[in-house]
Amino acid sequence: MPDQFQPKPEHKFSFGLWTVGNRGRDPFGDFVREPISPVQIVEMLGEVGAWGVNLHDNDLVPIDAAPAEYERIVKDFKKACKENGIVVPMATVSLFFHPIFRDGAFTANDPEVRGYAVQKTMRAMDLGAELGAKTFVLWGGREGVETDSCRRPDEAVKRLREAVNYLCEYNIDKGYGYKFALEAKPNEPRADIYMSTTGHYLGFIPTLDHPEMVGVNPEVAHETMAGLNFLHGVAQAWEMGKLFHIDLNDQMPGRYDQDLRFGSSNIKACFFLVKFLEDVGYSGPRHFDAHAYRTEDYEGVKDFARGCMRSYLLLKQKAKEWNANKEIQSILRELGKAANGTPAVGKYSKKGAAALLGYEFNKDQILKKRLPYERLDQLTIDVILQGC
Ligand code: GLT
Ligand code: MN
Ligand code: MN
Secondary structure, eight states: OOGGGSOOGGGOEEEEHHHHTOOOOBTTBOOOSOOOOHHHHHHHHHHHTOOEEEEEHHHHSOTTOOHHHHHHHHHHHHHHHHHHTOBOOEEEOOSSSSGGGBTBSTTOSSHHHHHHHHHHHHHHHHHHHHHTOOEEEEEOTTSEESOTTSSOHHHHHHHHHHHHHHHHHHHHHHTOOOEEEEEOOSSSSSSEESSOSHHHHHHHGGGSSOGGGEEEOOBHHHHHHTTOOHHHHHHHHHHTTOBOOOEEOBOOTTSSOOOBOTTSSOHHHHHHHHHHHHHHTOOSOEEEOOOOOTTOOHHHHHHHHHHHHHHHHHHHHHHHHHHHOHHHHHHHHHHTOOOTTOOOOOSOOHHHHHHHHHOOOOHHHHHHSOOOHHHHHHHHHHHHHSOO
């Protein structure tokens, strides 16, 4: 295998403890893989060539661990990370697993649940900071409803804002230097989740007390479930300076959250995503929030993890080829050309507006211009399918 498809630390490939440690339980069937410890997971990540490991508080430390147990677990984990050359770029908090969150966490109707959720998040931030994490993800999987009779949705938005503002202050108070990355999902486990798309969060963030501290963590599967074009959401976040993290996986549209191996389902969409991240110079982690098929054992989990990284690097190479393709580039150049003397729109000025109003557009002539998108797309397919 050519060297360029081997993962290296500079690629910033990371996996969650919950991804490679996923044991294949689903709503209809029990575990198919034996439990493995966080230390074993870190060893596995070292073996496959990953750079980072991410975690929820309770992926590492049980929810009611005594202080001595907490310390021992964290110490062993840090040692394993060091020995295997693995860093912890991102931490998060489980606000969905324990039954106490059956009605949500930050948005729950019970003020005690809301208080507990904020307390649990502050403690998870302490843990992440101790491990060196600089990004803190918030995924509100339970922040939603089965019936809107239980609360007004604008009240939920206010509660969410109150919690995120509080956590930003805690971040400042402790000097942790976290950036928060908010992760949307349309549904599952709730029938409807309030912040259903990345766009919803991009609208919410400017209403916070510290908007500069908060961005998004879009996930391929989540936007695809909603039938959306993932790349478009990512691009909007990027353009706003809000792409703080990204969850890469794959998904067949209109289904439950499949969290498939990156590049295993929608190759063209994954290609344009990788091309975008590489073209714009996104420098954050490439986090694979996915898990192996339920049919696999742990050797298969390694195949899965290697596959995510390899597909990313293959698509990165394809993006290079696409950018260097002379025919593609010449088509793109032609597309942007206008007739001599066409006034540019640009920023408004009285003079510019007068020029634009006075200009006569020749619609028949404009319509003669070819838009060879069939050819362009076929060239894209050629690049993707032709051997590296
Ligand atoms: C959970 C979810 C993911 C989130 C994780 C962060 S946990 O597995 O399906 O999409 O990114 O809380
Ligand atoms: Mn995710
Ligand atoms: Mn998912």
